[in-house]
Amino acid sequence: MLGSTLAILGVLILIFAVIAVKDLVLAKIKHTRYNWKNCLASYGMILPAVVLAFIFVLLPIIYSLGYAFTDFYLLKPDNITFDEDFSNFTIIIRSIREKGDMYYAIRNTSIFVVGVVPLQIGMALGLALFVNRTKKGVGIFKVCYFAPVVISLTITSYLWLQILSPSEYGLLNSILKLFGQKPRDFMRDKKGAMIWIIVMSAWQGCGYQMLIFLSGLTNVRKELYEAAALDGANSWEQFLHVTCPGLRSTFLYILITVFVGACRVMVQPMLMTGYVSDTLTLSYYMYQQGYTNRWVGRSSAVALMMTIVIGAITLLQRRLLREKD
């Protein structure tokens, strides 16, 4: 591993050197001069960030690309060989075909993304429009809707685990009991578990996007509303023709961040149900393969596929929403 790291470092330094030499040549042509004392100072000051970014940001990215094509097993780190048959990928594809874990991971992640993205963004936009007015007490509402964002995913998961507790004293079961229902085990329910995770995640997250929408709303110029009102537009038309275009870039930002975040969902199923096929997600599968089972190669192959799919969809979203500027 040390060898490959040094090789990567060498390549990066080479690229840097080429660019630096190009800068120096250009300076010579233009007869400008670098202040050498300042140059040295800047190299020195940027060094800590460069070292940390190289080890903890760039290397993992490069390795996750590379590992996907090897048979890297974490307990035998000195014995990595290039995998000519791409067996990591064939195993994944076979797992999808034979309805193995990978199939469920893709299915559940898609269900989660399709469920949570519109729900969370819709709730956030609705709340933002609701609190975007100057009335007494609106500030208190804002704080209330934002409160769940503050607590961590761990706390949220355990809290909801208690609310959805299978015992008859759990919050939901004790209410159902009033209507004569028997206690249910919500998180063991085949279809229900994922729905509860979606609801919980949207409940927890939407306050954050509400605030971003709000700051986007304040950037929409007031005169536009007045002009629209003078033209006789009712409030729905105002929303459609003034608010929506004004929120375009905010919406794009929120769509991409919520989408990428939803694709990575992992902690909620991990803490609330454990590794079961009904709620298993892609990130969770990746973690299970790479950390619990120590098959880093296979895990990285999943990561690589995810990066490609997420990147492609993100680009598509950007294209579609940006065109009309």
Next chain:
Amino acid sequence: MENVAMKSPNVGEKKLNRLTKGKKIALSTVYYICGTLLAIIFLFPLVYMLATSTKSESSYAADAGSLMMFLPDFHNLKSAAENYGKVFTDYGIWRYALNSFVYAAIVIVLNVIVNGLAGYVMAKFDFPGKGFFSFVIMFLIIVPVETSIIPLYSIVKILLRLKGTMSVLAVILPSSISVFNIFLFMQFFESIPKEYEEAARIDGAGSLLIFFAIILPLSKPIVATVATFCFIGTWNDYLWPTMVLPYVEEGWPLYPIQSAVTSIQSIQGITTGEIMAALIVTSVPIFIVYVVAQKYIMQGFGTAGLKM
């Protein structure tokens, strides 16, 4: 009402006025009722958590299914003290909380210095090869790379060989670098006029001194924003510390509080009230930070929008 009637000469206008006023009050009422209902939806789990944390197992069972679920156990305040006392002493949550505070403090200091220096260099200096760094920064911000937590794990454990107490570094160092924060600092520093620096440079101050004595004090808002988000991120991080830290090392546990809550809530025979008390203890510091640093969090949102 009488006053208005006397002042307005036109009866018809008065009627219209009254109608719209009545309508306004009705609309207002509807608005507040909707707002309150929404607030209940968002708050009931938190209220439930707080109320249950004060209850013994028997009164938790007795209150189930009634509105008492959302009220603390006023009759038996002793059980509240018992729950919290047990969480603090028997389960020793204060140690994990202290760990989290220490990790967060170190991450904040390193994050501001490391990324601040890089942002300062990128904003104010020109040197051969600068284009390389700007390209890397922009690339890492724009490309959505699937968090490579497993390769990062292999780097920390195999390349750097961080084991035992040293694995604390694996929690602190990766959180101390943030390309996005470099970008934030860079943007902020670009808006600081050159005159401040030039004056200090004439007095013979070096670049490092200028950064710490002039640039950072001028950039309090951005430093506060970065520090706030660092604290929240470190305090709420669960998965990564649980992966890299050993559970107990030489008597003093290394786990941060989120990882500890996971093991606390699976202790045999723990009551619901105690679990809830542990959850409350874990959430309170972050609530305080949000209240105190509200302004800086809002600034963070403002800059988040700039990114796209």
